[in-house]
Amino acid sequence: MTRLKAALAKVLGGAAASREPPSAALRDRLTSLTARLDEMHRRVEGLLRFERERAYERAGLTAIPRARLLASSIALEGTPSERLRVARVRVGDPVERQYSPWVGITRCASTAPDVGELWARLLRFEADCRDDVLRGFPCTILDVPGAEIALVDGTLRITPRMPARPTAGVVAVPRCSYDAAARKVGNFGHWMLDWAPQIVALWTLAPDATVLMPQASKWFHTATLAHMGLDPGRLVPWDGAPIACRRLLAFESDGRTGGGRPLSPLMEARRLLAPADAPTAATWNRRIYVSRRDAPKKRRWIVNEPQVEELFRSRGFDVIVMRDCPFEEQVRLFREARVVAGLNGGGLTDIVFARPGTDVVVLLSDTLIRWYAGGGRSVWAGGERGGEGHLAALGDSPRFWTHVAATFEQRCHSFVGGDEMPLADLARFLDDVLAGIEPA
């Protein structure tokens, strides 16, 4: 402030001493002073923002009687003084993605009235969203120097206390170890889109950490981590028994908003899974249809997939069954893919390897639409999850893959048909989609 006052005095004095016409000199100096003042305002506002976040966050961790956390399945125990040593660390960048440019052709050919009504409701909800942006915040990790942890009744209990005799060094706990059904941990789609990004974030902070997992590693856990250059040997199964470690990193929040996808950690993982500087595939014209022949019967969603596969084959698609396809081959195929198609499901997960600009075609059946709407989940289907007017509320809806594709800047087309897919309607839809795709 003193410097500013001095500068102001100098302006007035300086202008008087200048050889320029006094009014011009004064104006110039005032303009430059205003610019300097604006810059200082910006800096101070930045500092205030930082202080506001820092103080509120630390207060939340130290709150009496209990810490205020972003995960209801973590209990940060210990006294407020002990909790004062805990830091909440953010990993990754905020992500904002314009949504509508990535929404391709959308068509409903279902004749079931309830499905037609649900789909119309979803589209109305989407159209009414004032903000055409998908958002994700950096994930948060609790960094505890010295802790005792245990899983008790599905809650990760953390006591921030330096153990006299540590039984472990640096330990990292992803959310799947304390807040996920076992079947989701063993599911390729959930692994790629939810859990692997968390492990990437944890290892960003501590590459030497041992990651506690709820079950023994499956082949795809190992394959994906190795593909990203991480050491799968550091995944250790944990039954929740007490551990005393020198340092704990507990994954707290994946930064998703209101039922949306965890865009920020997902993009961080994609940087490793499909680096922008990876050698470009020689071709970018492959068409892939991902079959669900390898899915359990009740999760195949339609009754005439062989005919659907045949239709896609007739349009130049390679039909692949993921179970029969080695991991590195999957990566190669999807990097070469110009169009990826398939029934809504985990088989589409590999679009994480596909380039921006790839077209994705998602098929949805009556059973699938009803499944998404069931259980009163999101507001679009009459539930309370997510906020009115926010696209994120459709993150767990038949628009799931459209949101994932938009995150990767891939255009997604949706077709809703009966459980017996109407082949003529589907053919017309597919031809319309392909007609709109520029040759590579």
Next chain:
Amino acid sequence: MKGREAGSVRSQLAALAAGMAALGRRMEQLAAVHRDGGGEAAQIARLERLLDLDAVVAHARDAVARADLADDPAPHLLVADLLPSDAYRALLGAIPVPVLFEGRVEHGQEMRAPPRLAPMSSIVTWMFVDEIARALSDLLVARLAEPLAAFAGARFPSLPPLGDWGAAITVSEARLVRRAPGYAGRAPGERPWELITGIVDLARPQDSPEHGSRLGSRTIPFRANTALICIGGAEAHVYAPIPAGAPSQTERYTYEFGIGPTKAARRRLAALLGGAA
């Protein structure tokens, strides 16, 4: 310099001076947040010894239960000795410095509670108060049940009776209010979903009972550790003005909280009303 040019320079200078004043205020805020930064650990340890939620809530619930329900001029509770004295003193110590409040003196300055921009120990204390208010809300709703049902029926005639709303009712919003010499009255701002308002006087030892508040025709003195609980939003009662000529140390701080349906419930109820929550 011609008249028009001189005028332009004058207005630029005025803008600069205003910008410098705003910058100065922001820098004071930064300094205020940092003031107890070095002693955080000691302050948290002190609060840890002082703030026992179970004991404080038990004391406060007892105080609310003992308060008489008055009807004149409107249904209200005047709760004396709301908090144990050491907890109350902790609240007084956690009132942030004036520069951290926003708004114009003549309309009263406010800060949301728990505050965002304040020393950490102050935020921790007001988070604790938030827990107390939440723990009292069911009792306050129960004590004011009859007049509250009548109020809700009158305010939302097209909704079913309050008991059939099926809505969780809890603390919806809380703020700290600062009045200083020159305070003339609050700017109007209705909060339609606040069914009950609680006003806790944060009188310091040096504060006189003057410049309290008014509920209808009744004057309520400014008393330490006392809460006025009334039906309706913050507009239900009126803070007394403080003349501009009053001594500069004549400040009045209050903690104000509203009780109403949760956000999700408001959304549902607003849909029944055909409007926005």
